[in-house]
Amino acid sequence: MKIVGMGIPELLIMFIAVVLPLAICAAFLVAVYFIVRKAVRDELRGCGIDPRNANRP
Numbered sequence: 141m142k143i144v145g146m147g148i149p150e151l152l153i154m155f156i157a158v159v160l161p162l163a164i165c166a167a168f169l170v171a172v173y174f175i176v177r178k179a180v181r182d183e184l185r186g187c188g189i190d191p192r193n194a195n196r197p
Contacts, residue, residue, distance in 0.1 A: 146154070181191040 184191045
């Protein structure tokens with residue numbers, strides 16, 4: 141992989157090829173986090189537990 145002789149378009153394409161899969165994975169993980177968070181809060185509310193105080197004894 142030769143970086144020194146590359147021009148701006150080649151560097152941009154290489155940067156996108158490296159960063160895009162990481163950004164897609166990060167966006168997927170964030171979406172899963174918020175979906176699971178909402179599901180847990182809804183389940184706690186259904187059981188009559190206040191989600192804000194669920195971890196306190």
